[in-house]
Amino acid sequence: MTTRETTQPRGARRGSRLGLPNGVYRGLLAAVAAIFVGLVAWFLVSMIVQAKPAFSTLGFSWIFQKTWDPNHQKFGLLPFIIGTFETTAIALVLAVPIGLGTALALAYLVPHRLRALLSTAVELLAAVPSVVYGLWGLIVLAPLVREYLEPFLTSVLGWTGLFNGPNQGPGLLLAGIILFVMVLPTMMAISRDVLAVVPNEQVEGAMALGATRWQVLRKVVVPGARTGLLGAFTLATGRALGETVAVALVIGNSNFIAHSLKSPAATLPSLIVNNFGESTGTELSALFGAGLVLLVIGVAVNATARVLVRSTSRAGAASVAVA
């Protein structure tokens, strides 16, 4: 009670801030920061401890083996690593242009009144629980993909060899599409915010030089927001890599490497969620190993994006200056 009385009024708080030595604040902030570092370290160490039995019984090569067959103590993760990358790639190939396009439209083209409505609609998509996306994908989207999208893609792009086999519904393509719907709000909302804060002087300056609206967007706005856009991309990738329940419902969960975008496949998260409840011993440990691999992939993607941001933001700044 007494602390509240002393801290609540503005003047009193300012007084106490002045009264306390700087070191206390520094210490407090350091403690808060340390909690996060500690959490990450604890998390990493416990994952490694749990996964260790798998590494000690199977060596390191098991990660890149092709066969997952717990009945014969085979725990190869390759099909799931490939599946994780494939579904994420499909999702991003769709989400990046559509998300960026929507964001540009919302930030610069759409009239104000419509802007709020559209933004709310996209943000609502972000609030839908992932299991609902999964069920919707399985019950509603799967028949549409099987009856219309897969036959269409097969007839148009069949020559690529990516669409061999029967039209099934659940599989890589459907999982990629569901992930696209799920990462779109992230991609769109963050892109819109970073595009909106590009300094108006630059936009107006370009227009004054006679640039068309399209040239302004392409040469000034997008390069200016490059760092933030890569951030949006990283977050969207992270969500696509790690999505679990929705993917498990629509991907068909085959333990084999898919030969076609229409084939059932599996991802690291779907493997974990499907098998965790009933697994013991080496299998359980291998699932923790799968989690560790997923973590490494996530960190690698994040790091690559950071490097890209660093190199392109310099180049971007230079190009803006030249333009």
Next chain:
Amino acid sequence: MTPQADSGPRRRTRRLLAVGLAATAALLAACSSSSAPATTTVPPGGVKAPGNSSYLTADLNAPAGALTAAGSTFVQPFFSVAFHDYTAKNQGLQVNYSGVGSGNGITDFEQGTVNFAASDVPMSSSDLAKVPAASGPVVQIPDILGGVSISYNLPGVSTRVKLDAATLAGIFDGTIKTWNASQITALNPGVTLPSNAIVPEVRADSSGTTYIFSDYLAKAAGSAWTLGTSKTITWPSSAVATPKNSGVAGSIQSTPYSIGYVELAYAIQNHFTYAAVKNAAGNYVIPSLATVGADADQRTNVSPTDFSIVNEPGATSYPISGYSWAILLQKQTSATTGAGVVKVLDWTTSTGGGQDLAAALSYVKLPPAVQNQNRTTLLTVTGPGGQVLLTKS
């Protein structure tokens, strides 16, 4: 094996539905078999009848407290209703059951964090080896009976499809690829089957349902089934796998020309179309509470090491059936909670107690001989001082 947890009004309609369906299915099953009705090895009521009520009365005098239990999701809807009913009748003893999956339930039991566990398949010798030696022997008893339906989505075919083990093995290992394959048409004379590709629908998660189904194929199809008996099967790449019964069910509903194995309670409650399956006597039998019960009646001397009841003889036996198991320590660490454990389990696995709630939830009652055997087993469970915990009133 996960029939969804249910709520009040839905449960009521479901109960009516289940009773109606059970009656219809029993009739159908009776019609489909030309030979004599099933012979049960134990007369109705069983040997247990005389002392039954005195045990059941004493079961409801368990000491107050709270028990924790965990495991199978298949048995969870039954356990939640049965334990709720038990607590209503025996004020003061609560049972908190978490449906965390059989594997997790067994792990919890090995670590001693639960008073008892439930699993779709009894603990294996390697599981048992992980129980600390100081804990003493483990006791496992059947707690309820269930069946596995072969549900399908076959547009334009209104006649019920008949299948046998060899054909099912071919469909699920990917060697029989279309509905009008000669193996299927041979079993269904007079039915026009489409030439569409079959989509096998299977479980993505480790499951007791998969175990019972693969056990049936291994025993009834013999060498034609090469994928083994397990809770997880490495299915051919043509199969579509979805987690839980609800996932497989949803996938079958949204995929024409698909076929999958779904826990019977779930298939009954969702009005699925399921195949008549050829049993050991050569009859095509529709799964129902009655026909699954008939299969179990054929072999009641099950034990944790010899628990399979698939493909039993008997004219009306539905061959893809299996028990769910409750797991407890033979020497309880506390006389008070120990008495609670044995009394709750005795009540739950007895006619006159929890078994009377089974049919309404589309589960099948344990045969009287199995109930009897359970009581004999529970009478060997003792407290820390060696005293028998199950009592008569």
